[in-house]
Amino acid sequence: HDVDIPTKKATFGMGCFWANDSLFGATLGVIRTRVGYSGGTTKNPNYRSLGDHTEVIELDYDPKTVTYDHLLEMFWANHEYGLTTKLKRQYQSMILYHDEEQRLAAEASYKTTQERVNEPLRTEIAPAGIFYPAEDYHQKYRLQGHKDLCKSLGLDAEKLQTSHVAARLNGYLVGMGGKAQFDKEVQSLGLTEEQAAYVRRELERNEGGGLSC
Ligand code: MHO
Numbered sequence: 368h369d370v371d372i373p374t375k376k377a378t379f380g381m382g383c384f385w386a387n388d389s390l391f392g393a394t395l396g397v398i399r400t401r402v403g404y405s406g407g408t409t410k411n412p413n414y415r416s417l418g419d420h421t422e423v424i425e426l427d428y429d430p431k432t433v434t435y436d437h438l439l440e441m442f443w444a445n446h447e448y449g450l451t452t453k454l455k456r457q458y459q460s461m462i463l464y465h466d467e468e469q470r471l472a473a474e475a476s477y478k479t480t481q482e483r484v485n486e487p488l489r490t491e492i493a494p495a496g497i498f499y500p501a502e503d504y505h506q507k508y509r510l511q512g513h514k515d516l517c518k519s520l521g522l523d524a525e526k527l528q529t530s531h532v533a534a535r536l537n538g539y540l541v542g543m544g545g546k547a548q549f550d551k552e553v554q555s556l557g558l559t560e561e562q563a564a565y566v567r568r569e570l571e572r573n574e575g576g577g578l579s580c
Contacts, residue, residue, distance in 0.1 A: 370398050370531045374427035377438050377469070378495050380406060380461035381446035382454075383580035384422040385508040390445055390578060391426050392507070393538025395548065396433025400507075400537075401425050401528040403500040406461050406491070412499055421459040425498055435469055439476040445578075449489040460488075463495035470494075500528060510537040516565060532556050539566050542573030 381387045384402035391397050409418020448460035464470040473492050506527040
């Protein structure tokens with residue numbers, strides 16, 4: 368059930384990447400997600416030693432289903448961009464653009480947001496550089512909390528970064544996306560009845576709870 372269609376990349380720093388992985392994983396049009404470190408210059412960062420990098424999420428999205436502008440709206444609506452408190456570099460608010468079109472859209476959305484909050488923003492907008500994937504245990508962090516489900520889905524380290532189903536379930540399990548959307552697409556995810564029932568139960572339990580880290 369891997370989805371093989373043309374995609375574009377988007378990269379955002381929005382605080383703790385566990386939460387964003389779930390948020391975007393359940394967003395229609397987002398095909399794959401992975402979390403990692405970027406935005407700095409230090410070579411080969413890791414979670415213990417980030418250097419000047421930031422926790423970011425990298426998405427593969429289908430531009431026919433979801434626009435970059437919509438992803439930007441989600442960016443601004445779902446994180447703390449440090450208006451009052453200075454955030455650690457680890458949690459820097461940042462948009463790393465992949466082409467000129469994304470740069471223009473990011474700058475326009477920055478301007479709109481700045482006018483709305485009427486304060487200087489600390490969000491950084493920069494060209495996407497090297498993305499260093501985070502350690503395996505950070506990928507689809509919420510989904511990995513459900514060991515038996517992961518096992519039954521055959522999710523190895525690689526698939527945790529490349530599987531569409533893994534991205535989706537990592538969101539649904541914590542209540543993102545909602546029941547209606549889940550019911551609509553559950554067939555296409557290729558789950559067994561048991562897996563689907565399990566995920567739906569968790570979704571129901573957590574829906575409306577928001578994201579925590
Ligand atoms: N409060 C969390 C943050 C994790 S995160 C991926 C922790 O330190 O466990 O930045």
